[in-house]
Amino acid sequence: MLLGLAPMAWSEQQGEARPEGESGVAQALARQVASEAPRLQDFYAQRDYRPAWQEADTVAAFTSALHGLESDGLHPQDYRPDELRSRYRAIQEDGANAAAQAQYDLFATRMLLTALTHLQRGKVDPEALETDWEVPVAEPDFSLGTVSRAVDRQRFEALFDEVRPDFVPYERLRSGLARYRHIERLGGWPRLPAREQSLRPGDVDDDVALLRERLSVMGELELMAVNTNAFPDAEIEAPDARRYDAGLEAAVKRFQRRHLLEPDGIVGRQTREALNVPVERRIDQIRLNMERARWLLHGLPDAFVLVDIAGYRLSYFRPDGEVWRSRIVVGRPYRRTPSLRSEITHMTVNPTWTIPPTILRQDVLPAVRRDLGYLWRERIQVLSPSGQPLDPWRVDWDNPGNIVLRQAPGPQNALGQLAIRFPNDHMVYLHDTPAQGLFSREQRAFSSGCIRVENIRELARLLFEDTNSEHDIEARIASGETRNVSLANRMPVIIHYWTVNPDDDGEFSFRPDIYERDDALLRELDRPLVL
Template identity: 80%
Template sequence: MLGLVSLAWAEQESPVETDEATGVTAELARLVGSEEQRIQAFYALRDFRPAWQDVDAVAALTSALHTLESDGLRPADYRPDELRARHRAVNEQQGSPAEQAQYDLFATRMLLTAMAHLQRGKVDPKSLDTGWEVPVADPDFSLAAVSSAVDRQRFETLFSEVRPDFVPYERLRSGLARYRNIERLGGWPRLPERERSLRLGDVSDDVVLLRERLAVIGELEVMAADTDAFPGVELEAPDPRRFDSRLEAAVKRFQRRHLLEPDGIVGRQTRAALNVPVERRIDQIRLNMERARWLLHGLPDAFVLVDIAGYRLSYFRPDGEVWRSRVVVGLPYRRTPSLRSEITHMTVNPTWTIPPTIRRNDVLPQIRRDLGYLERENISVLSPSGVRLDPREIDWSNPGNVVLRQGAGPQNALGRLAIRFPNDHLVYLHDTPAQGLFAREQRAFSSGCIRVENIRELAQLLFDDTNSGHDIEARIASGRTQEVSLARRMPVVIHYWTVNPGEDGELSFRPDIYERDDELLRALDRPLAL
């Protein structure tokens, strides 16, 4: 939404029209009916007065459109060169009022399209993911303020006010500028492919390349600047060919930022991450800025954000604090969906009705091998109406539509707690008896739902922050299965980020576990048809 300064511009008087402009005004009133609603509203607010007769206004617009490269968009989509050329041609040939009106509509279309893309994204996420559940909102900006800004040639101000106003987006934007500068300086060296890993104590020319690679992105600078953060690490001038403790610590930091096992050894996976070209990293930043434009608008002060590819949950609390935890997400063939919803209630000591896919692919094969599996896992066999059945009387080669339900308890697949929110995919946040999985760096092991480390702490914070008046530990200790509502709903956003800006501004690049990046990049770079 445009700010008070912009709205103040809109209150000032419009420029006086010339006779020539009056003719163009009449043509605009005649032609604008075939344009989209936003353009019609824009000209109606101006009483159909033309916006682009001044060559300086066109020059300022085209200059501003080129700056959209800093947001990962393609300036060419908004035709800055064509805008200049067509304006020059219309004026040199003393174009008719109809030709001038057609040009005016074209320039306005380019400006409003650029603003819409900057605020909400160029690519429709539903075109890439049929299961997309985040509402796709229409652009939200004041056309009166846009009109006033056009008259005063304040295009960069317009862009700054529709750009997502969220710190992570600005960090991505800064990171894009930084990596583009690295590209201009020649990128970084590539490590030769070797069977043998590089590790502490090694002496070779490959170590020299490794130092250069980490120095380009500042990993070694961080080491030198913060001696307290790396106790016992050598910080004197190193032998460039020797893999010393300082270099090992820098490798571990790189590995943590790329969700690799932080062992300080440059093995196959770490070498592959080091050798990703800077051009590819730039593309990753750009496409994650597009994801941010889909999502980072209209967010309340308090909400829960699940970062699928980063295996993290962040709860932005009403008091400004942020509670964070590790999560386990869906396997690549059982993907956790992107969605936006609201947490309504929790199930304490839940039972688990085994979903059809897991029942068919995971549980039935176990039962067929050993009927004792049901007792060991506390699974009851029920009819569709809920009547308990004797598993010995079921033909497990063709069990029909029997229901399998795991009883509440510490070994239940949902643990002791499930946090619920409406969605078409039937996913939720939940506890788990498999706590050891949280120690892994990459944690795509679930069947689509999200397992949360320390979920009881999250639940209590949600109860406290919504004035719900519940004690989660007391509820669990009762042993009873019960539904407990929040007094006030809490927004939850589940989304997929393969680049994440840390609080220090450093970018973390994550594996594209669901292989979504390439398709989005192709869509983002596809020339815009207008």
């Protein structure tokens, strides 16, 4: 029986006589699915148009599994669990004809395929949200045959597990989301009152007790047990929860490091603001970064370079399973480093630097107009558009025309002594830098879009080694010659923006939203789905 209904011989509810039963619904499905999306058509074609949602238990198992998508930061109501149940009951009660039953079947399958797509590839279209997005849009790659069998066996939770991003950080985000929601249910954490004066080690203050409680909620610090019964001797004093002691200082420094703040142990304005971000906001941050993970963390190769823009960190996942990490400098908020996915093809040793038009207009020309000696100090050559050298004294610097400025190679070149290249429309790359002191900063958005890498020579050596490329990078640099050196095999590179990162120990690092992208993504993620 279909949907719990006894088959009827004929029905005229749609204005025409028609056979009832499963074969009638199959015929109706074959007609109606022709106007649906190709994946929906393929799903039913594989089933010979056999309906998928005949049993009440199947609908119940599906709607129950949909509620579990909350653990992925998605809104279960986007996939209409209440409507799925109510329409199913209505069909049973009203004795609906084959056309109506087919409509319901298509509706339920559409909800399932939509949920699977969002779980695997994300709900929000990144191309519509980020103007500098340069990542190929990947279609969902789950098997429709697997989906069909899961429906018949009512194994929806296992199906969801199969399509989730199979990457350790994603699972850590899921676990962290559950943890922070548990804290929310318990009432969150206390808020430190606004004040001008900083809290410092050695202070005794009521705010210190609040600070201690705030850090204890997240496990940064064990709550100080103050129990007078534990101190029967009057000469022994209980610990003072109001005193900013060494243990609390260490906890504050851990918190500051996890939030990319200067780890000085002083609770000033920035640290206080980070402490006072409510747990609800942290939950939203986790959710939207899970969405970012769904955009990119699929089809990953065994080895790849991952650039974390907001975390100022590069991770090279080597073929042997080792992970090499380094600090990076990324683009300023008004010269953003783009999100992209590409492949490293070659390196430039002792690169020259042709100054890009924006930097030329906004930075270099004003400096040259103030002092023409800037060109000699920075070893910058003035060229015509065809590459012919020009005399700087003969250039009208107030209206220089289509000149080209190129910095000579060497240790003081803006690209340092090495650049790692990969095709992209934004002309960004990884490179060395003479400004090594910037790597010691906690927040490092100082570049003009490209990525400066600390210890880039070591990264280059590993890339050559892992791609079977025979090159001595140190000898190449020592030669002083500008040369391109190809990798024998390309190495995938992913550059992306995460404002939450789960560390190896399971703790979360919450980063400043330097490009102010979080709010726009959250609005789209929370926007009710219209189908």
